[in-house]
Amino acid sequence: xxxxxxxxxxxxxxxMPDTSDRVASVxxxxxxxxxxVQGPSDGTSLSELARAMELSKSSTLALLRTLADAGYVRAxxxxxxxxxxxxxxxxxxxxxxxxxxxxxxxxxxHQLSQETGMTIRVAINDGGRAMFLSRADAPGAIRFHTMLGxxxxxxxxxxxxxxxxxxxxxxxxxxxxxxxxxVRTKKTHKTLASLMKDIEDxxxxxxxxxxxxxxxxxxxxxxxFFDHTGECVGAVSATGIKSSAREKRVAFYGGLVLKCxxxxxxxxRGKSRERR
Amino acid sequence: xxxxxxxxxxxxxxxMPDTSDRVASVxxxxxxxxxxVQGPSDGTSLSELARAMELSKSSTLALLRTLADAGYVRAxxxxxxxxxxxxxxxxxxxxxxxxxxxxxxxxxxHQLSQETGMTIRVAINDGGRAMFLSRADAPGAIRFHTMLGxxxxxxxxxxxxxxxxxxxxxxxxxxxxxxxxxVRTKKTHKTLASLMKDIEDxxxxxxxxxxxxxxxxxxxxxxxFFDHTGECVGAVSATGIKSSAREKRVAFYGGLVLKCxxxxxxxxRGKSRERR
DNA sequence: AATGCGGTTCGGCAATACCGAACGAGGAGC
DNA sequence: GCTCCTCGTTCGGTATTGCCGAACCGCATT
Numbered sequence: 001x002x003x004x005x006x007x008x009x010x011x012x013x014x015x016m017p018d019t020s021d022r023v024a025s026v027x028x029x030x031x032x033x034x035x036x037v038q039g040p041s042d043g044t045s046l047s048e049l050a051r052a053m054e055l056s057k058s059s060t061l062a063l064l065r066t067l068a069d070a071g072y073v074r075a076x077x078x079x080x081x082x083x084x085x086x087x088x089x090x091x092x093x094x095x096x097x098x099x100x101x102x103x104x105x106x107x108x109x110h111q112l113s114q115e116t117g118m119t120i121r122v123a124i125n126d127g128g129r130a131m132f133l134s135r136a137d138a139p140g141a142i143r144f145h146t147m148l149g150x151x152x153x154x155x156x157x158x159x160x161x162x163x164x165x166x167x168x169x170x171x172x173x174x175x176x177x178x179x180x181x182x183v184r185t186k187k188t189h190k191t192l193a194s195l196m197k198d199i200e201d202x203x204x205x206x207x208x209x210x211x212x213x214x215x216x217x218x219x220x221x222x223x224x225f226f227d228h229t230g231e232c233v234g235a236v237s238a239t240g241i242k243s244s245a246r247e248k249r250v251a252f253y254g255g256l257v258l259k260c261x262x263x264x265x266x267x268x269r270g271k272s273r274e275r276r
Numbered sequence: 277x278x279x280x281x282x283x284x285x286x287x288x289x290x291x292m293p294d295t296s297d298r299v300a301s302v303x304x305x306x307x308x309x310x311x312x313v314q315g316p317s318d319g320t321s322l323s324e325l326a327r328a329m330e331l332s333k334s335s336t337l338a339l340l341r342t343l344a345d346a347g348y349v350r351a352x353x354x355x356x357x358x359x360x361x362x363x364x365x366x367x368x369x370x371x372x373x374x375x376x377x378x379x380x381x382x383x384x385x386h387q388l389s390q391e392t393g394m395t396i397r398v399a400i401n402d403g404g405r406a407m408f409l410s411r412a413d414a415p416g417a418i419r420f421h422t423m424l425g426x427x428x429x430x431x432x433x434x435x436x437x438x439x440x441x442x443x444x445x446x447x448x449x450x451x452x453x454x455x456x457x458x459v460r461t462k463k464t465h466k467t468l469a470s471l472m473k474d475i476e477d478x479x480x481x482x483x484x485x486x487x488x489x490x491x492x493x494x495x496x497x498x499x500x501f502f503d504h505t506g507e508c509v510g511a512v513s514a515t516g517i518k519s520s521a522r523e524k525r526v527a528f529y530g531g532l533v534l535k536c537x538x539x540x541x542x543x544x545r546g547k548s549r550e551r552r
Numbered sequence: 553a554a555t556g557c558g559g560t561t562c563g564g565c566a567a568t569a570c571c572g573a574a575c576g577a578g579g580a581g582c
Numbered sequence: 583g584c585t586c587c588t589c590g591t592t593c594g595g596t597a598t599t600g601c602c603g604a605a606c607c608g609c610a611t612t
Binding site: 021022023025026027029030031033034037038041062063065066067069070072084085086087088089090091092093094095096097098100106107110114131133135137138143145147148149150 | 297298299301302303305306307309310313314317338339341342343345346348360361362363364365366367368369370371372373376379382383386390407409411413414421423424425426
């Protein structure tokens with residue numbers, strides 16, 4: 001089974017003394033968690049962490065012990081090396097599935113992953129940008145190492161563009177001005193005009209296509225879903241290898257993605273009716 | 277679509293000044309994260325948090341700001357109420373899928389959820405106890421709010437018992453002595469002898485059954501998987517509503533779960549051969 | 553208008569979180 | 583075998599820093 005790794009532009013926090021009225025030791029601790037999580041899968045040693053943090057070993061140890069007590073990191077049995085703790089997966093699970101959208105979307109995206117054999121993700125609309133919340137991998141097929149809880153580049157991802165297309169043209173311009181147009185591949189949109197033409201197409205056909213704009217050989221389809229007010233709350237996207245077989249049926253797969261998004265919209269409207 | 281909520285005995289951390297050589301402010305901050313995550317889905321206010329923490333509002337604010345900078349919590353736009361942040365889902369996703377078992381298990385448990393229509397979970401063997409790592413919900417069917425990153429009660433969960441059955445009888449006795457036999461339902465094992473008899477059956481049939489021992493109306497099937505050394509690294513479990521239709525075919529479903537666990541074992545052995 | 557509640561800012565005090573030195577242990581290298 | 587280096591851990595001293603309380607502002611309620 002092949003595994004394809006998609007690396008995302010990560011913030012990889014540096015939350016050190018920017019300004020005061022922040023608690024420095026907590027910021028250090030959170031940085032430490034980040035390093036442990038980003039660290040190699042065979043764990044990270046105290047000294048490595050202390051060096052990376054530019055902190056004394058004793059201070060680092062105190063921080064690590066505190067984090068270990070809370071389950072954020074874990075010192076496995078042989079050799080005192082530190083690993084990501086179970087509290088992280090517990091909190092992540094809780095934080096993700098608490099979001100009302102996630103609960104609704106789950107069964108639909110599972111179905112879509114079956115129908116398409118692609119990796120499906122759900123993004124929420126975070127001020128015009130796509131933020132990925134949950135995922136459903138296609139069983140058996142090639143699996144993508146897509147990340148959750150991160151913001152995708154707006155102009156190259158199908159989910160990002162699907163959400164953009166719901167905004168006014170002036171809003172789109174403002175967002176792109178803020179975020180820029182990072183070039184990822186040859187096919188990445190390099191001008192606002194080019195992107196806007198794509199956006200027009202998306203509005204026409206109701207779903208977005210990312211044809212190797214983010215990663216060579218990878219293509220995605222995305223469609224937005226809405227709440228009862230008509231506001232765009234997020235988008236669902238399907239990621240797969242660009243194959244000639246699938247290429248001929250883009251419209252068919254796009255229709256499936258769109259249908260899935262529409263189902264989520266329908267359920268979101270139902271939910272809001274029966275509650276509050 | 278009905279949703280069934282299974283509440284688990286949570287540690288719900290109190291990591292205050294147990295002993296020194298821990299960093300108090302970090303412990304406070306982590307407690308704060310916990311409260312925000314556990315809090316209502318419409319967010320938690322600063323004052324509520326300060327009161328719950330028995331901290332002054334100003335200190336709580338400083339902590340929250342630091343957490344917000346790192347993305348652990350998030351203050352949504354209207355009204356400054358605090359929500360779980362995206363860093364949590366990002367770190368959780370990273371921490372879970374970093375585990376080599378998870379990657380391998382994913383496609384198998386998806387398949388099993390399809391075949392059985394049940395909620396599938398993967399647990400790792402954490403010193404004889406089952407710790408849940410990842411999950412696959414059955415599309416369309418009733419969904420269980422099972423939690424990840426938490427330790428299940430060993431004597432009532434199918435995954436827990438499947439792992440226990442791999443240990444020596446003396447080790448089992450020691451673990452039960454430490455953890456006790458919390459009574460969950462009428463069918464929960466109330467004596468070590470009763471549990472041991474169950475364990476014997478599990479060793480015989482190769483998979484464990486939890487027949488309403490944890491939650492009334494819910495039953496589970498669990499089977500252990502192993503690495504190349506023959507060591508038990510974890511277990512896979514299927515959770516579903518106890519229906520008469522399924523009851524007649526327990527052996528069939530049990531066989532599917534066992535087959536899934538065996539597939540994971542096979543792949544684990546393959547992986548260890550081709551690597552290190 | 554008055555009262556209460558929630559969020560924010562600021563200055564001062566004391567707790568406390570950091571550091572550095574010192575020690576024991578393990579491994580590599582000569 | 584010995585040394586040397588690295589790593590993890592412990593322990594006080596010191597000054598940094600995180601906490602508090604008071605005051606202020608905005609908003610809603612009475």
